[in-house]
Amino acid sequence: MVDVPYEATVDVPPAEVAEVELYHPKSWWTQYVFSQDAKVIAIQYSLTATAIGLVALVLSWLMRLQLGFPGTFSFIDASQYLQFITMHGMIMVIYLLTALFLGGFGNYLIPLMVGARDMVFPYVNMLSYWVYLLAVIVLASTFFVPGGPTGAGWTLYPPQAILSGTPGQDWGIILMLSSLILFIIGFTMGGLNYVVTVLQARTRGMTLMRLPLTVWGIFTATIMALLAFPALFVASVMMLFDRLLGTSFFMPALVEMGQQMKYGGGSPILFQHLFWFFGHPEVYIVALPAFGIVSDLISTHARKNIFGYRMMVWAIVAIGALSFIVWAHHMYVSGMHPHFGFFFATTTLIIAIPTAIKVYNWVLTLWRGDIHLTVPMLFALGFIITFVNGGLTGLFLGNVVVDVPLSDTMFVVAHFHMVMGVAPIMVVLGAIYHWYPKVTGRMLDDWMGKFHFWVTFLGAYLIFFPMHYLGLLGVPRRYHDIGEAAFITPSVHTLNAFMSVVALIVGLAQMVFLFNLVWSYFKGRPSGGNPWRATTLEWQTPETPPGHGNWGKELPVVYRWAYDYSVPGAKEDFIPQNQPPTTRAIQGAAT
Amino acid sequence: MVVAIILLLVAVGSVLFHIYSPWWWTPIATNWRYIDDTINITFWITGAVFFAVIAFMAYCVFRFHHKEGRQAHYNPENKKLEWWLSIGTAIGVGAMLAPGLFVWQQFITVPANATEIEVMGQQWQWAFRLPGKDGRMGTTDVRHISPENPMGLNRDDPHGQDDVVIESGEMHLPVGKPVKVLLRSVDVLHDFYVPEFRAKMDMVPGMVTYFWMTPIRTGTFDVLCAELCGAAHAQMRAKVIVEEESDYHAWLEQQKTFAELSGRSAVTKATYRSGGK
Numbered sequence: 020m021v022d023v024p025y026e027a028t029v030d031v032p033p034a035e036v037a038e039v040e041l042y043h044p045k046s047w048w049t050q051y052v053f054s055q056d057a058k059v060i061a062i063q064y065s066l067t068a069t070a071i072g073l074v075a076l077v078l079s080w081l082m083r084l085q086l087g088f089p090g091t092f093s094f095i096d097a098s099q100y101l102q103f104i105t106m107h108g109m110i111m112v113i114y115l116l117t118a119l120f121l122g123g124f125g126n127y128l129i130p131l132m133v134g135a136r137d138m139v140f141p142y143v144n145m146l147s148y149w150v151y152l153l154a155v156i157v158l159a160s161t162f163f164v165p166g167g168p169t170g171a172g173w174t175l176y177p178p179q180a181i182l183s184g185t186p187g188q189d190w191g192i193i194l195m196l197s198s199l200i201l202f203i204i205g206f207t208m209g210g211l212n213y214v215v216t217v218l219q220a221r222t223r224g225m226t227l228m229r230l231p232l233t234v235w236g237i238f239t240a241t242i243m244a245l246l247a248f249p250a251l252f253v254a255s256v257m258m259l260f261d262r263l264l265g266t267s268f269f270m271p272a273l274v275e276m277g278q279q280m281k282y283g284g285g286s287p288i289l290f291q292h293l294f295w296f297f298g299h300p301e302v303y304i305v306a307l308p309a310f311g312i313v314s315d316l317i318s319t320h321a322r323k324n325i326f327g328y329r330m331m332v333w334a335i336v337a338i339g340a341l342s343f344i345v346w347a348h349h350m351y352v353s354g355m356h357p358h359f360g361f362f363f364a365t366t367t368l369i370i371a372i373p374t375a376i377k378v379y380n381w382v383l384t385l386w387r388g389d390i391h392l393t394v395p396m397l398f399a400l401g402f403i404i405t406f407v408n409g410g411l412t413g414l415f416l417g418n419v420v421v422d423v424p425l426s427d428t429m430f431v432v433a434h435f436h437m438v439m440g441v442a443p444i445m446v447v448l449g450a451i452y453h454w455y456p457k458v459t460g461r462m463l464d465d466w467m468g469k470f471h472f473w474v475t476f477l478g479a480y481l482i483f484f485p486m487h488y489l490g491l492l493g494v495p496r497r498y499h500d501i502g503e504a505a506f507i508t509p510s511v512h513t514l515n516a517f518m519s520v521v522a523l524i525v526g527l528a529q530m531v532f533l534f535n536l537v538w539s540y541f542k543g544r545p546s547g548g549n550p551w552r553a554t555t556l557e558w559q560t561p562e563t564p565p566g567h568g569n570w571g572k573e574l575p576v577v578y579r580w581a582y583d584y585s586v587p588g589a590k591e592d593f594i595p596q597n598q599p600p601t602t603r604a605i606q607g608a609a610t
Numbered sequence: 611m612v613v614a615i616i617l618l619l620v621a622v623g624s625v626l627f628h629i630y631s632p633w634w635w636t637p638i639a640t641n642w643r644y645i646d647d648t649i650n651i652t653f654w655i656t657g658a659v660f661f662a663v664i665a666f667m668a669y670c671v672f673r674f675h676h677k678e679g680r681q682a683h684y685n686p687e688n689k690k691l692e693w694w695l696s697i698g699t700a701i702g703v704g705a706m707l708a709p710g711l712f713v714w715q716q717f718i719t720v721p722a723n724a725t726e727i728e729v730m731g732q733q734w735q736w737a738f739r740l741p742g743k744d745g746r747m748g749t750t751d752v753r754h755i756s757p758e759n760p761m762g763l764n765r766d767d768p769h770g771q772d773d774v775v776i777e778s779g780e781m782h783l784p785v786g787k788p789v790k791v792l793l794r795s796v797d798v799l800h801d802f803y804v805p806e807f808r809a810k811m812d813m814v815p816g817m818v819t820y821f822w823m824t825p826i827r828t829g830t831f832d833v834l835c836a837e838l839c840g841a842a843h844a845q846m847r848a849k850v851i852v853e854e855e856s857d858y859h860a861w862l863e864q865q866k867t868f869a870e871l872s873g874r875s876a877v878t879k880a881t882y883r884s885g886g887k
Contacts, residue, residue: 097843176837176838178799186841271815271816273798273816276733276797287814322681361711364710368703375659376695385667390671391676404621407660411659412656415652420711423717424645495835502847506806506832508632584682585683
């Protein structure tokens with residue numbers, strides 16, 4: 020590891036691990052379907068995640084229709100509304116965002132960015148995708164089973180999740196838990212790959228402190244996911260036992276609709292601890308890849324090195340570590356011991372410090388930059404605004420006593436949509452505009468991209484910013500219809516209707532994006548290998564899209580960090596990581 | 611240029627929205643004004659940071675957007691600046707956390723003179739219980755629950771005989787008297803939520819949770835359930851009426867004790883009347 024990451028080195032030590040022979044596909048099936056190539060797996064992950072994500076988008080329309088115009092749509096009743104919110108939340112958090120960032124971007128970018136030919140365990144990597152696909156199919160099947168999907172809320176809190184007062188008690192909850200278990204098995208296979216590839220398969224000269232922040236973000240998030248998902252796995256298995264075998268892990272003695280149940284001795288709060296021990300790191304499992312990617316987008320499109328690279332790396336690691344000791348801030352009003360509040364409020368607010376450092380360094384990267392307002396850069400700016408907004412409202416909810424009036428209200432809904440819905444999706448979209456040329460060899464259409472950005476960013480902000488104030492007023496979440504209450508004024512309904520109309524428009528704008536993805540694949544402007552004039556290795560491949568094995572005959576050798584933009588005295592405003600220092604610099608280093 | 615202006619407008623618009631929003635918290639009805647104050651402190655600090663960051667970003671976009679011949683400055687890091695920003699952030703965080711923890715300490719410290727009352731949640735209705743003249747509530751267990759004994763009181767517990775059981779979905783409280791609200795559920799999670807009270811807490815089957823408050827103004831307040839509890843979650847409503855003490859006693863006189871409701875009224879009703887508060 021070099022001490023000062025931004026100094027180029029002349030001598031690169033020889034590789035410690037010899038290259039391993041790649042698996043070569045023998046037929047169309049093993050090349051494109053049961054492929055072991057991380058790039059194909061990445062695209063499979065991304066397309067599957069997008070497909071199930073579209074289901075979540077439609078569900079959000081249905082929810083907004085109900086909230087904006089309660090009683091108007093006879094095909095949405097209270098139970099269905101609960102099923103919609105549950106499936107929307109679960110799909111967005113796990114099956115879309117986690118799968119897309121780690122399975123999609125992770126698979127595509129890690130081998131290319133670290134200078135590897137593929138993931139280290141290609142066969143397991145392939146299995147990871149197919150188990151994920153199975154998990155998605157099981158999840159989607161709940162729409163068609165008797166009783167429909169579970170309506171327990173994405174948090175699946177027992178006892179209600181497995182009792183008859185909640186929709187989807189028959190099949191929905193069983194299949195949901197099964198799908199989660201499958202997802203975790205699939206993810207673990209992929210996750211081990213990402214971690215080992217980053218640790219073992221970096222090319223010569225690619226020290227840890229020369230990794231692009233995208234890799235740091237995905238790498239840290241994957242380690243976190245490997246540690247956090249087992250808690251959800253355990254909770255899912257136990258709840259499945261409670262539901263199917265009548266065990267009482269989470270079920271105390273209770274009476275349901277006047278009937279004495281046979282449960283007894285279990286703890287509903289234990290489930291909440293397990294769920295959030297997974298659930299809070301999960302927020303950062305989505306956020307850290309977004310942090311990493313957006314850092315690289317900003318640096319590349321502002322033609323300036325990321326400001327404070329070392330601090331950025333340590334902030335990612337610190338956030339990752341701290342996020343494991345804040346989980347109970349989701350449980351301030353759960354009935355857990357009140358003294359927990361002091362500890363978890365303190366740890367939660369401490370996390371704000373490394374997070375704030377990241378925000379400062381993003382905007383300081385813009386300072387004295389050469390800012391190209393490309394579509395990826397616009398999405399990066401949109402990310403900063405929505406993330407700062409959502410991060411700051413987290414300081415309300417993390418500060419235990421402030422959370423008391425706000426918990427379980429629309430303030431919470433607004434907060435987490437801003438910070439882990441809109442903000443990461445801004446990054447996902449920006450990243451797609453940024454790397455689409457590498458994946459397809461063609462540029463996405465710029466005009467459609469800008470239209471897509473402005474409608475999505477401004478629209479999402481118009482939906483979720485005012486929503487906080489409904490929560491301040493006291494409007495509870497997970498209500499299909501707020502109904503009659505003295506504090507609900509007519510203006511609440513007006514605002515709800517407004518947010519619903521905007522939500523429909525934002526959703527429709529995504530159709531423009533999908534059209535752009537398809538249209539540009541055939542008609543887009545050819546991009547060449549490095550359209551953004553970027554430094555990182557994935558833009559230096561001999562072919563675009565990169566071929567099997569990524570690098571042709573010779574692996575690239577890395578001489579410098581990932582952020583040599585606008586280096587004084589350099590001919591171009593970027594120097595690729597694999598470009599050796601000039602003779603003059605070598606002489607300078609020798610003297 | 612246009613981009614910079616729009617970014618700035620988002621920041622300015624957010625602040626203006628905050629100032630002129632017709633949606634704001636309900637007039638407070640309990641002693642928890644401190645919570646509102648802490649929220650206000652948090653709004654000031656976070657609002658200032660939000661505006662500063664976005665305005666700075668908009669300025670950068672305006673000042674440093676690409677033009678022919680512009681070259682970015684090469685500046686890998688600035689340790690001093692980064693440390694100062696970290697320390698400033700830590701101070702801001704401390705300024706929110708300290709009052710927060712201070713108020714939390716008060717929130718979880720129940721005054722000794724608080725009267726205990728009980729709220730019980732079940733799908734999808736509320737029931738209430740007040741201690742009788744002995745000032746103690748009898749024990750309960752979900753195994754005792756039956757159509758005649760919906761709150762599951764222990765028939766053999768002498769402390770429970772004079773407990774006042776209220777199943778009308780309308781609870782009364784005297785103004786100005788601290789109450790410790792004991793919360794329990796017999797089926798799933800619920801959450802006793804009155805926006806004007808600020809305080810709320812989940813109700814968990816198998817355990818008793820609590821919060822405390824002192825109502826400071828009279829009025830009728832809607833009780834909602836704030837923890838998802840199944841299909842009719844949104845319809846789970848009740849009312850709390852905070853009134854002057856004399857009105858409260860008049861109401862209390864009309865309520866029935868557990869013994870009365872379970873047909874063992876004679877003795878207990880008398881003691882309740884003679885010795886009641």
